[in-house]
Amino acid sequence: MSLVTFLGIYFVNRLKMDVAAVGIAFLCESMMRGLAAPAFGALSDRIGRRALLVGAAVGTALVLPCFLLVQGPASLLVWSLAMGITGAANMPVATALLVDLAPPERRQSVLALNYTTMSVAYTIAVMPAGYIAEKGYGLLAAISCAGYVVVALLYGVFLRTSVKPGAERSGFVRDTVFVFRDRAFLLFAALAFVFPLSMGLVVTVSPIFGADLGLGEGYIGLVLGGNSIIVAALALPVAARMEVGGPFRLLGLAAILVALAFVAYGTLPHAATALLVGTIVFSFGELIFSSAVPASVARLAPPERRGAYQGGWALVASFSMGSALVLSGFLQERVGWQGAWLACAATLVLAAAALTAARRRLLERAQH
Numbered sequence: 001m002s003l004v005t006f007l008g009i010y011f012v013n014r015l016k017m018d019v020a021a022v023g024i025a026f027l028c029e030s031m032m033r034g035l036a037a038p039a040f041g042a043l044s045d046r047i048g049r050r051a052l053l054v055g056a057a058v059g060t061a062l063v064l065p066c067f068l069l070v071q072g073p074a075s076l077l078v079w080s081l082a083m084g085i086t087g088a089a090n091m092p093v094a095t096a097l098l099v100d101l102a103p104p105e106r107r108q109s110v111l112a113l114n115y116t117t118m119s120v121a122y123t124i125a126v127m128p129a130g131y132i133a134e135k136g137y138g139l140l141a142a143i144s145c146a147g148y149v150v151v152a153l154l155y156g157v158f159l160r161t162s163v164k165p166g167a168e169r170s171g172f173v174r175d176t177v178f179v180f181r182d183r184a185f186l187l188f189a190a191l192a193f194v195f196p197l198s199m200g201l202v203v204t205v206s207p208i209f210g211a212d213l214g215l216g217e218g219y220i221g222l223v224l225g226g227n228s229i230i231v232a233a234l235a236l237p238v239a240a241r242m243e244v245g246g247p248f249r250l251l252g253l254a255a256i257l258v259a260l261a262f263v264a265y266g267t268l269p270h271a272a273t274a275l276l277v278g279t280i281v282f283s284f285g286e287l288i289f290s291s292a293v294p295a296s297v298a299r300l301a302p303p304e305r306r307g308a309y310q311g312g313w314a315l316v317a318s319f320s321m322g323s324a325l326v327l328s329g330f331l332q333e334r335v336g337w338q339g340a341w342l343a344c345a346a347t348l349v350l351a352a353a354a355l356t357a358a359r360r361r362l363l364e365r366a367q368h
Helices: 002-014 019-047 050-069 073-086 090-101 104-135 137-158 172-181 183-192 194-212 217-245 251-267 271-300 303-365
Strands: none
Touching: 002 019, 002 104, 002 137, 002 194, 002 217, 019 050, 019 073, 019 090, 019 172, 019 303, 050 073, 050 090, 050 137, 090 104, 090 271, 090 303, 104 137, 104 217, 104 271, 172 183, 172 303, 183 194, 183 271, 183 303, 194 217, 194 251, 194 271, 194 303, 217 271, 251 271, 251 303, 271 303
């Protein structure tokens, strides 16, 4: 993620590619990852989680550095599609594994602990990554590649727990698409898509927004690293407090906080202040949805289809997060950065109202 944070700047500012073209490539990557995720999730329900996680880490280590070979939109698209395939198993399989291992009453805390660990790692990486990017993207690519190799080794050596296939299973295709016939899941996905969309806006769009207004990669990295520090420090205690009321209860509040963050991006007069304040406010919304969203999916999923449901959500999240750059580029060209951020804020406000109204219905349909 520390590399992905600066790839938008690399393609747009260093290679002088059009923002919309880069956004389309990122969307294709996310769509490829999302389209493959339900199948990988359902496969992990059958054969276990370990092999898929190791394969995803090795594949990403091989493909990721190839962004240095990108010369135009065509090669960017090929690289993006390859990245989408290699990363497709990560989100659904890893989340399903955590749900397998956690007691039902502690799932949200376990997911928050995992998110905290990732935030700490991102914080450690993104701050120096900004300065490394200023020195050269080749060095940044090499370090990121080495990180994925280490992840693959850790999975291979230490991960022994694996899901055992059930004695009676329906067809693989049916397991894969079952989630999209669940009305409760579809309702949740139709409302909660705003959270991965907002994450995409912060991770891939806010760096370009800052760079367009004259901020350097080093400062951008420091601000995004500060976001991770807040999340790392508070995610676990916040999740522990929320767990009693269930994962659906505070999602509306999370959407309001994210909306306020985008208002700050769009209205504060100084670029450095806008990026700093908006990112801090976003962090408090992220504290809620980072664990509440996957815990909500876990509550909706039958035990034997946890991987498939997490894969279905990964499809929604990939499309939403991947469309952030395309959407912002479209809006920025027509109404400027201020109008783009305020339009996104309005969408979050509408989602907050809908999530609050749908809370009881989702609770009634949730698995235990």
